[in-house]
Amino acid sequence: MNTPDHESTTMNTPLGRTDDATRRTPAEPPAIREPRHVPLAHVVRGGAIEGVHHGSVVVLAADGRVAFQAGDIDVAFYPRSALKPVQAVALLRAGLPLDGELLSLTAASHSGQPRHLDGARRILDRAGLTEADLRNTPDLPYGAAERDAWLRDGGEPTRLAQNCSGKHAAMLLTAQLRGWPLRDYLDPAHPLQRLIAETVADLTGQGIARVSVDGCGAPLFSVSLRGLATAAGRIASGAMDTPEGRVAAALRAHPDMASGTDRDVARLMRAVPGLIAKDGFEGVQIAALPDGRAVAVKIADGADRARMPVTAAALAHCGIDPGALAEFATTPVYGGGAAVGGVHPTDVLAQPTT
Numbered sequence: 001m002n003t004p005d006h007e008s009t010t011m012n013t014p015l016g017r018t019d020d021a022t023r024r025t026p027a028e029p030p031a032i033r034e035p036r037h038v039p040l041a042h043v044v045r046g047g048a049i050e051g052v053h054h055g056s057v058v059v060l061a062a063d064g065r066v067a068f069q070a071g072d073i074d075v076a077f078y079p080r081s082a083l084k085p086v087q088a089v090a091l092l093r094a095g096l097p098l099d100g101e102l103l104s105l106t107a108a109s110h111s112g113q114p115r116h117l118d119g120a121r122r123i124l125d126r127a128g129l130t131e132a133d134l135r136n137t138p139d140l141p142y143g144a145a146e147r148d149a150w151l152r153d154g155g156e157p158t159r160l161a162q163n164c165s166g167k168h169a170a171m172l173l174t175a176q177l178r179g180w181p182l183r184d185y186l187d188p189a190h191p192l193q194r195l196i197a198e199t200v201a202d203l204t205g206q207g208i209a210r211v212s213v214d215g216c217g218a219p220l221f222s223v224s225l226r227g228l229a230t231a232a233g234r235i236a237s238g239a240m241d242t243p244e245g246r247v248a249a250a251l252r253a254h255p256d257m258a259s260g261t262d263r264d265v266a267r268l269m270r271a272v273p274g275l276i277a278k279d280g281f282e283g284v285q286i287a288a289l290p291d292g293r294a295v296a297v298k299i300a301d302g303a304d305r306a307r308m309p310v311t312a313a314a315l316a317h318c319g320i321d322p323g324a325l326a327e328f329a330t331t332p333v334y335g336g337g338a339a340v341g342g343v344h345p346t347d348v349l350a351q352p353t354t
Contacts, residue, residue, distance in 0.1 A: 023198075023202055024202055024205055026201040026202065026204070026205060026206050026207045027205060027206045027207065028206065028207055029076065029206060029207035029208055029209040029222075029223075030074055030075060030076040030206060030209050030222075030223060030224035030227065031074070031075055031076060031209075032075075032076045032209055032210065032222075033075060034075075035056065035071070035072040035075045035077065035298075035300065036071065036072040036075070037054040037055050037056050037071045037072060037298075037300040038054060038055070038056070038070050038071040038348055039052050039053070039054055039346050039348060040053055040054060040055040040056075040057060040070065040071070040299065040306065040310045040345065040346055040348060040349065041053040041055075041299075041306040041309055041310055041343050041344065041345055041346060042343070042344050042345075042346055043305075043333060043341070043343050044333065044341040044342055044343075044344055045333050045335065045340055045341040046335075046340055046341060047341075050333075050341070052346075053283075053299055053300070053301060053303050053305075053306035053310075053343070054071070054299075054300040054301070055071060055283065055297065055298050055299040055300045055306070055310065056069075056070060056071025056072045056073055056075075056225055056297075056298050056300075057069070057070050057071060057073075057225070057295070057296070057297045057298075057310060057314050057349070058073040058225050058226050058229050058295070058296050058314075059229075059293070059294070059295050059314050059315075059317040059318060060226075060229045060230065060233055060292070060293065060294045060295075061292075061293060062233075062237075062291040062292040062293050063292070064230060064233065064292070066226070067293075067317055067318075068314065068317040068352070070348050070349060070351075071298075072225075073224060073225040073226045073296075074224045074225075074226055075224060075225075076209035076210065076222045076223065076224060077222060077223075077224070077225065077298055078212065078214075078220050078221075078222050078282070079220075079221075079223065079228050079280055079284055079286075080214060080215075080220070080280030080281040080282055080284050081109040081163075081164070081214075081278065081279065081280040081281060081284075082228065082278050082279060082280030082284040082285065082286045082296075083200070083220070083221065083228070083280070084106075084107040084108065084109065084164075084167055084278060085107045085231075085232070085235050085247050085248075085251065085276070085278055085286075086196075086199060086200055086203050086204075086231050086235070087107070087167060087196050087199075087200075087218075088103065088106045088107040088167075088170070088243075088247045089199055089203065089235060089243045089244055089247050090195050090196040090198075090199035090200075090243075091106060091170050091171065091174045091192075091196075092243035092246055092247065093195065093199060093243050094174050094178060094192065094195055095174065095177055095178065096170055096173060096174045096177075097126075097173075097177070098123070098170065098173075099246055099249075099250060100250055100253065100254065101119060101250070101253075101254040101257045102119055102122060102123055102166075102170075102257075103246065103247065103250035104250040104251055104253070104254035104255075104257040104258045105119040105120065105123070105166035105170075105254075105257045105258070106123075106166050106167055106169075106170040106250075107166075107167070107247060107250070107251060107258055107278065108163070108164075108166045108167070108257060108258045108259060109142065109163045109164065109258075109259060109278075109279065109280075110142065110163050110165070110166060110257070110258075110259065110260060111141060111142050111143025111145075111146050111163070111259065111260025111261075111263060112140070112141020112142055112143050112146040112147065112150065112161050112163065112260075113141075113143065113146055113260060113261065115257070116165075116166065116257065116260075117160050117161065117165070119166060119257065120160055120165040120166050120168075120169045121160070121169075123166065123169035123170055123172075123173055124169045124172065124173070126173055127169075127172055127173040127176040127177075128176070129169075129172055129173075129176070129182075131158065131159055131160045133172055133182060134159040134160070134165060134168050134169065134172070135159075135168065135183075135185065135186050135217060136159050136162050136164050136165060136168040136216040136217050136218070137159075137162060137215065137216055137217050138156075138157040138158050138159050138161075138162060139157045139158075139161060139162035139163070140155070140156075140157050140161060141161045141163075142162075142163035142260075143260045143262075143263070145262075146260075162216060163216075164214075164215075164216035164218070167216075167218070168216065168218070171185050171186075171192060171218075172185060174192060175190075175191075175192050178191070178192070180192055186217050186218055186219065188211055188219045193218075193219050196219070196221075197211070197219070197221060200221045200223065200231070203230070203231035203234050203235070203244075204223045204224075204227030204228060204230055204231045205227060205230050205231075206223060206224065206227045208221045208222060208223065209222040209223065210222040215281065225296045225297075225298055226296075228284075228286060228296045229286065229288075229294040229295060229296035230294070232276070232278075232286040232287070232288040232294040232295075232296065233288045233292040233293065233294035234292070235247055235248050235276065235288065236248050236274075236275075236276050236288035236289055236290055236292060236294065237288075237289075237290060237291060237292035248276050248290075251269065251276040251277075251278075252269065252274065252275075252276060255269035255270055255277075258278070259279070264279075264308050264328065265277050265278065265279050265285075267327070267328075268287065268308070268311075268328060271324050271325070271327070271328075272287075272289075272315070272320055272324050272325075274289055274290045275287055275288070275289055276288055277311075279307065281302070282298075282299075282302035283297070283298060283299025283300070283301070283302045283303055283304060283306065283307050284296075284297065284298055284299075284307075285297040285307050285308070285310075285311045287311060287314075287315060289318060293318045293319075295311060295314040295315055295317075295318065297310050297311050297314060305331040305343050306331070306343055308328045308331065309328065309329055309330050309331055309343050309344060309345050310345055310349065311328065312325040312328040312329045312345075313329070313345035313349040313350070314349065329344075329345075330342040330343060330344050331343040
């Protein structure tokens with residue numbers, strides 16, 4: 001089946017509309033097998049290749065065709081937090097009344113800055129709820145500086161500090177407005193999670209291969225890299241009066257709320273006008289432009305240091321000025337406190353797609 005076994009969640013109410021007449025018919029779910037990844041990044045120290053990061057990458061043209069690919073773009077994998085913009089679209093379809101910085105926070109893996117925590121509280125306040133109603137996993141702030149400051153102040157792991165608290169607060173607000181149960185809002189059989197699954201299938205254009213649990217406790221849906229890039233392109237090119245367009249506008253206007261002031265994802269969105277971008281654990285990255293051109297990256301071993309150099313190389317296939325991508329083209333490798341090399345894309349990423 002294309003989505004988890006359940007009754008339809010189609011709605012047509014003042015709070016939200018997900019009309020089957022406008023839905024795409026998803027293709028079959030991607031195959032579950034060992035991915036056929038290829039070398040995407042070299043770890044170079046002192047002029048010698050010290051390590052190799054394998055992975056897969058796809059670049060879609062504005063019309064959705066594959067403009068570049070390397071590795072295995074059609075095997076099932078878990079997008080992790082790179083799926084959050086899609087989840088935010090689903091919440092808007094269900095009637096979530098947020099835009100601007102709070103909608104950006106809904107799609108965020110935030111660093112735990114004061115404004116992130118305050119934003120999550122503001123979303124909960126709208127529902128008349130508190131941090132005690134959240135069901136995400138308690139954690140320390142994700143940002144290194146924020147985590148260090150938190151610990152210096154004697155802070156312990158909390159649900160609000162955890163990087164997905166904006167998404168969870170928005171899920172609770174949506175469920176409260178719909179009159180759906182709050183306590184089990186993370187159950188895959190909950191109406192909210194069923195609608196998210198349908199939205200994942202709709203925007204990726206393919207069925208869901210497997211359903212698991214993300215680090216924050218929310219259901220996690222397995223798709224392909226091609227499907228993830230398709231969803232990113234559809235969100236980035238969405239009309240302003242659609243849920244897709246609203247999510248894209250929020251990310252563009254408030255990139256710091258979607259991550260953190262100094263995070264590479266926020267810097268990338270600031271560097272490339274109109275770009276939306278979202279990272280995910282285990283070396284996942286998406287980026288997409290307003291005309292629908294889109295990139296999706298998966299680093300096989302989950303290495304975060306290879307994620308952005310590979311993404312920058314993939315974005316070059318979209319025709320983006322290399323000067324705008326220069327700061328993302330390599331990750332420094334240090335020795336004795338000084339840069340002695342870097343993580344660089346392999347020649348595979350410079351070759352045309354056959």
